Amino acid sequence: MTFHHRHLCLLTTLFTVGCFLIVTADAGYCGLQDNYYQTSCPSAEAVINAVAVANFTSDAFALRFASGLLRMSFHDCHVDGCDASVLLDGPGSEKTAEINHFLTGYEIIDKAKEELEAICPGVVSCADIIAYAARDAIVALNGTRFEVQGGRKDGRVSIASRAESQLPNGDMGVDELTANFALKGLSRDQMVVLSGAHTSAAGHCPGLVKRLYDFRGTGQTDPSMPQAFADQLKFQCPKATFNESVFITMDTFTPFFDTGYYRSLQNHEGVFTSDQSLYDDERTQPLVNTLTDNNLFQAKFGEAMRAMGSIGVNLDGEIRKDCRKVNTVPY
Structure with a gap:
């Protein structure tokens, strides 16, 4: 059955403008399509899945590769659209931004691209590889599979300062987060759902400096934090020596893709201000409570990922031969 959506599609060149499009389920969001490579590269999704899954095992370190790919997808799409600009090497590129310091999974994308170029040269974009790999990471973490649309092209511009200015940070509250996501055509509810990622x-100590030791310039700990939880985080992240290698689990229940994050918020154990504010704010608390239903969360998350995957879709870009650099000649 064909049905119609009104969806905010953000087109990006050197700047972002909004346009409203009426699209069908077959045509997809902003020109994207389900089963996009069915004819041009039938094994594309299978190849990406095989490469991604090969890196995921049951140990905690390997599981971080899975969550890293999901984070990479968000950090790519939220900065001038889903155009694989986060993959580009070079001084001053997005991956050099401080906010992207802990991104992981680049090698997985490289390997998938290498294998795809061997069988379907010049066909599968790096931007689409990120989208498919993020979905496969969710499944590897016991999440529910959803269809990913393809057809994105790769961008040629990557600027660190744009990542710093466009990505949300852990000190934001609901108002700031809502405004930030609205600039990308995403609703407050979608923001809460996507936060479920x-x-x-895992968080890192440098991001907790303000909340633990100088909340809103007071020189004190965030008073809303339970004392035991604050003490635990301070033990992991002592003020004098912030160790970047320390991982702070953001879901106090399980390492898998489930509703533990929202249950942690109900227990007032959200690691960052941006997390806990979702439960503490009366406007978003009802949805947090609702999303503790795993079946509902999984369904809503898949829908939100499809919407996020349409941000700033670049239909006039290129298909990079190497995901780390722009093509020097048309390809």
């Missing part, structure tokens, strides 16, 4: 994520 933190259920399999």
Whole structure:
């Protein structure tokens, strides 16, 4: 059955403008399509899945590769659109931004691209590889599979300062987060749902400086934090020596893709201000409570990922031969 959506599609060149499009389920969001490579490279999704899954095992370190790919997808799409600009090497590129310091999974994308170029040269974009790999990471973490649309092209511009200015940070509250996501055509509810990706994520000590030791310039700890939880985080992240190698679990229940993140918020154990504010704010608390239903969360998350995957879709870009650099000649 064909049905119609009104969806905010953000087109990006050197700047972002909004356009409203009426699209069908077959045509997809902003020109994207389900089964996009069915004819041009039938094994594309299988190849990406095989490469990604080969890196995921049951140990905690390997699971971080899975959550890292999901984070990479968000950090790519939220900065001038889903155009694989986060993959580009070079001084001053997005991957050099401080906010992207802990991104992982680049090698997985490289390997998938290498294998795809061997069988379907010049066909599968790096931007689409990120999208498919992120979906496969969710499944590897016991999440529910959803269809990913393809057809994105790769961008040629990557600027660190744009990542710093466009990505949300852990000190934001609901108002700031809502405004940030609205600039990308995403609703407040979608922001809360996409925050559920933190259920399999890990934070790092540098991001906790303000909340633990100088909340809103007071020189004190965030008073809303339970004392035992604050003490635990301070033990992991002592003020004098912030160790970047320390991982702070953002879901206190399980390392898998489930509702543990929202249950952690109910227990007032959200690691960052941006997390806990979702439960503490009366406007978003009802949805947090609702999303503790795993079946509902999984369905809503898949829908939100499809919407996020349409941000700033670049239909006039290129298909990079190497995901780390722009093509020097047309390809």
